Amino acid sequence: MKTVRSISILFLLITITLVSNATTTEEYSPNFLAEENEIYSAFSEIDPVISYMEENSNATAAEVNSIFPLASINYNDNFEFFPEEEADRFYFNNQSAFLMGCLLNMWGVLIVAIVNNGDSATVNKSIWGCVASGCVSTGAVVFFYAVIFSSSFYYY
Amino acid sequence: MYKKIVLVCLIVLLSFAGFSQQAYRIKADIFTKTRLIDSTFQISKGTLFYDKNVKKIIFDFSFPQKEKVVLFDTIMYSFRADTLYAKSLNLLIPDQSLFHFILMGNMANFGLDQAHFEMKGVEKKGDMVITTWLPPEFLRQTISKVLMATKNKLLYSVTMLDSKGNVVSRQILKNYKLIQGIDIPTEILIATYLSNNQGNIYQIITMNNVILNDTKSNEKYNYKL
Numbered sequence: 001m002k003t004v005r006s007i008s009i010l011f012l013l014i015t016i017t018l019v020s021n022a023t024t025t026e027e028y029s030p031n032f033l034a035e036e037n038e039i040y041s042a043f044s045e046i047d048p049v050i051s052y053m054e055e056n057s058n059a060t061a062a063e064v065n066s067i068f069p070l071a072s073i074n075y076n077d078n079f080e081f082f083p084e085e086e087a088d089r090f091y092f093n094n095q096s097a098f099l100m101g102c103l104l105n106m107w108g109v110l111i112v113a114i115v116n117n118g119d120s121a122t123v124n125k126s127i128w129g130c131v132a133s134g135c136v137s138t139g140a141v142v143f144f145y146a147v148i149f150s151s152s153f154y155y156y
Numbered sequence: 157m158y159k160k161i162v163l164v165c166l167i168v169l170l171s172f173a174g175f176s177q178q179a180y181r182i183k184a185d186i187f188t189k190t191r192l193i194d195s196t197f198q199i200s201k202g203t204l205f206y207d208k209n210v211k212k213i214i215f216d217f218s219f220p221q222k223e224k225v226v227l228f229d230t231i232m233y234s235f236r237a238d239t240l241y242a243k244s245l246n247l248l249i250p251d252q253s254l255f256h257f258i259l260m261g262n263m264a265n266f267g268l269d270q271a272h273f274e275m276k277g278v279e280k281k282g283d284m285v286i287t288t289w290l291p292p293e294f295l296r297q298t299i300s301k302v303l304m305a306t307k308n309k310l311l312y313s314v315t316m317l318d319s320k321g322n323v324v325s326r327q328i329l330k331n332y333k334l335i336q337g338i339d340i341p342t343e344i345l346i347a348t349y350l351s352n353n354q355g356n357i358y359q360i361i362t363m364n365n366v367i368l369n370d371t372k373s374n375e376k377y378n379y380k381l
Contacts, residue, residue, distance in 0.1 A: 028303075030281070030284075032305070036328060036345060039360065043360065046189065050199075061221065073198070117236045121221075
């Protein structure tokens, strides 16, 4: 129990260490209405997004992002409180996932899905990599045959 | 860094409060929105499960992605598709959390008395009663006092001031609902002020469909680790 208390107090210390400074000094006197309004008004920019989500309880991040592309919302919060502890574990980031899709096509997508435990954002990137690679390959073949045909047509 | 601070804000709040009568389980739909200092936003939505006997806080998030976060003892586990995705240090000790205090009915003084804070004075301002708490000696270099405001005998706000008297953190608990004899705040506003004018972080947490003593879905309250 003592350990638990110590941890709680330690946590309080960490909090206070992380934050410091701001509003008034010595003669701080609470103005409750203004304090509430300060917090509410900070979110006025995303009110339409919140309203949409309230009306569409099953809305996905992709859907919300497509409807409100200009809203400055970070959809990638995965609660990595101490990401450095995860440093020794390998994950594909968006770029490397895309590259895997480009180089290994569906195998790349599969590898990214396994390594990243099915993280939809990176898997989608690898699928786009796969699609991009396919388009480039197909385009190259079409271009190649187009050149061959046009040159052979020229001879006859 | 931002994520840390935001989560710490959440933890600060959840580490403090608690309310009246006794129950053993709480379940609620949780919706959080956060504004970071770079003016970007984070939104998350899901369901909370907590059983005071099991002592695991379980967030079953559905937005922005399906993920379960289990806080047990000093470790936070994140699961995606029922597979362990990440594990890290947890500072929100479940039996020191808001949810535990709600269920235990020992809200009294926000747990500050248990953390060896000393009540300095009480003052009435309008319909609010403001209590000033002084921290124990070893904390006074970092925190000078905590102001707790109650309205109609319900906790309304908690304000922390640093050693210079600057407000560093403010939590406001609103929209109390009486559920099975227990007053539970369903809207929680948090403001955190960073040092050296780095900016402010704001967070609003909403709890809906709060259910106490849910007897179904036992496995959801004791997620296997």
